[in-house]
Amino acid sequence: MIVSQCSLNALRHQLRWGGVCIRTGPFLCRIQSPLPEIARALADSYAHFPVIPEAPFADIHLRVLPGRGLRRWIRPQVFCQCDTEVPFNPHPRRLAPAMLEWGLNWAVANLAHWYLMIHAAVLERGGRCLVLSALAESGKSTLCAALALRGWRVFSDEIALIRLPDSQLVPLARPICLKGASIELIRQRDCEGLVGPTWPDPVRGGIALVRPRRETVAGMETPAPVGWVVFPKFEPGCPTQFSPLPKALAFLRLADNSFNYSLLGTTGFQTLAALLDQAQGCYKFRYSKLDEAVLWFERLMDRPPECSASVSSSEWPEMSEPS
Amino acid sequence: MDWASAPRWRLLTASSLKFHAWPGEEFVLVFHSASGDTHLVDALSAEVLRRLQDGPLTEETLWRRLLEQTGFSAEEFPLDRLQPILTQLEQLSLVERATA
Known part of the structure; x- marks a missing residue:
């Protein structure tokens, strides 16, 4: 059974009482909430995900709950609880669906130490993964969403899961979380209605989720090896620029961006x-024009491996390499 | 200096170091399992650490082994170039002067 086969009423009832168990990548997540907007968010953003009824065990237990005391009614708030931990301060109630996403990310990053985890977006095309590792506000999720709309398989927009025995990347297949100006930028390219509603948030300029495609969810049990590691940075007005990075330096950057390397x-x-x-x-990689950036990544991934190893700036005439 | 009384260098802890490098790159990653630190060092510094994995060595013995290993001549890599490498590795808490 998948989420879209459940009625909204059934989801609401199950969320309120026993919890809804959904599988996202290798994790079974039990979500509980009395809030109807969480049922709506599951129906919208997790439509293709498998529901496991009567699951005897879950890796992640997350509850999204209304604020306590007067915060239930006056400027209502929401908070999330993972087992006994409350990882974030309460947020305005309108951000309840975002709280669900943040809570699930927090749970994975703090619990799944049988993987090496890196703060990175991961997408797959042609059997190889692109790892986009960057700090917050670097345009990583925007790039991830733009590539997803071009048919790339999204493993995650936040957490690269690396399997310990063989370093294969494991899909998490969760929705992509967009913020601020990138929401409209991606919505303009979205012909399939994958971008959900925008929730107002003055701090982040709004938040919206991009629902994963059915094929992405169907392939979430299929890991893939890495192809390329790119450290993107969005800089307004900057021409599209790239420069090769020695693997030893890339290693240190990835270790710095890891949740559990140490x-x-x-x-x-x-x-x-x-x-x-x-x-x-x-x-x-630095960019300001999304279309140019997408073109660069598609050319990078479409090259056969033997050619890719010797990519140089001269082979990309329309883009410049920083001095 | 009497060789027996010459200062000897050794790895700071007996725990193993892990090395990793990629062809064509000048730097080597060194993971120090005792501290959990990862260091980026040049190939010569990495070779110093590898030689000291066999046990404490005087500077001169270490230098001679490095020459054998790397194929450098004494003119290309004089003994006095070893001291700053050892000092840098000491500052990274990877090596120390052996007291006994």
Whole structure:
């Protein structure tokens, strides 16, 4: 059974009482909430995800709850609870669906230490993954959404899950979270209605989720090796620029952006080194024009591996390499 | 200096170091499992650490082994170039002067 086969009323009832168990990638998540907007968010953003009725066990137990005391009624708030932890301050109630996403991200990043986890978007095309690792506000999710609309398979827009024995990337297949100006930018390209409603948020300029395609969810049990590691940075007015990065330096950047590299010790070192052994190249990438950026990534991934290893700026005449 | 009383260098802890490098790149990653730190060092510094994995060595013995390993001549890599490498590795808490 998948979420779209459940009526909204059934989802509301199940969320309020026993919880709804959905599978996202390798995780079984039990979500509980008395809030009707969480049922709506599941119906909209998780329509193709499998529901596991009567699941005896879940990896993640997340509750999205209304604010306590007067915050139930006056400027109502919402908070989330993962097992006994409350990871974030309460937020305005209108951000309840975003709280669900943040809570699930937090749970994965803090619990799933049988993976090496890096703050990165991961997309797959042609059997190889593109890892986009960057700090917040670098345009990572915008790029991820733009590539997803071009048919790339999204593994995650936030957390790269790297399997410890073989450094394969494992899909999480969750919705992409867009913020601010990128929402309308992506909505303009969205012919399939994948971008959900915008929830007002003065801090982030609004939040919207991009629903994963059916094929993305159907393929969420299929891992893939890395192809390229790119460190993108959105800079207004900047021409599209890239420069190759030695793997040793890419390693340090990925380790810095990891949630649990230090925790895993020698295993983390060996897993990350093996990931970069498999990578065909690493780049720094700056952009301001989304269409140019998408074109650059599609050309990068469409190259056969033997050519890709020797990509140089001269082979990309319409784009410039920073000095 | 009497070789027996010459200062000897050793790895800071007996725990193993892990090395990783990629062809054509000048730097080597070194993971120090005792501290959990990952260091980026040049190939010569990495070679110093590899030689010290066999046990404490005097500077001169270490230097000679480096020459054998790397194929450098004494003119290309004089002994006094080893000291700053060891000092840098000492500052990274990877090596120390052996007291005994």
